[in-house]
Amino acid sequence: MGWWANWCCALPPLELFGPDSLRIEVSRHREKIARAARLSLDEIVFLEERVLTPVRIIPHDLVLAHHWERAYDLVKDIDVDDDPFVALALHLRCPLWTGDKKLVRGLRRKGFKHVITSEELRKKLGV
Numbered sequence: 001m002g003w004w005a006n007w008c009c010a011l012p013p014l015e016l017f018g019p020d021s022l023r024i025e026v027s028r029h030r031e032k033i034a035r036a037a038r039l040s041l042d043e044i045v046f047l048e049e050r051v052l053t054p055v056r057i058i059p060h061d062l063v064l065a066h067h068w069e070r071a072y073d074l075v076k077d078i079d080v081d082d083d084p085f086v087a088l089a090l091h092l093r094c095p096l097w098t099g100d101k102k103l104v105r106g107l108r109r110k111g112f113k114h115v116i117t118s119e120e121l122r123k124k125l126g127v
Helices: 002-010 022-028 030-037 041-052 065-075 080-092 101-109 118-125
Strands: 017-019 056-058
Touching: 017 080, 022 030, 022 041, 022 080, 030 041, 056 080, 065 080, 065 101
Parallel strands: 017 056
Antiparallel strands: none
8 A cells, every 4th residue: 555554554652633624635636546546536535534533532522722823824825624623723732733734834924833734743643
């Protein structure tokens, strides 16, 4: 299944969290992910289950309002669909792991430093 599949399946245990909308967001980008990873859609669906199963889903209503407001301010001119992910990272005070280069650039440009790409995470973990 390629390097991406091997890498995802070889990650050390991480404590992962996602908003209610995580599975919907991932499925919206399934074809793009398949092309980038050079995998079939069936392989991507298999990997989605494997990767998303350990993710603890946090309901939107548990995230405090001021985190939603700050997240919206950060993403309103980048991609408002990323609002739940940024709000959750703010709420949990943890880094936002994303492969969305536009989001990473936009957030960093605005001074939001608690974002990490897959490549950066891979280097950090030594995988």
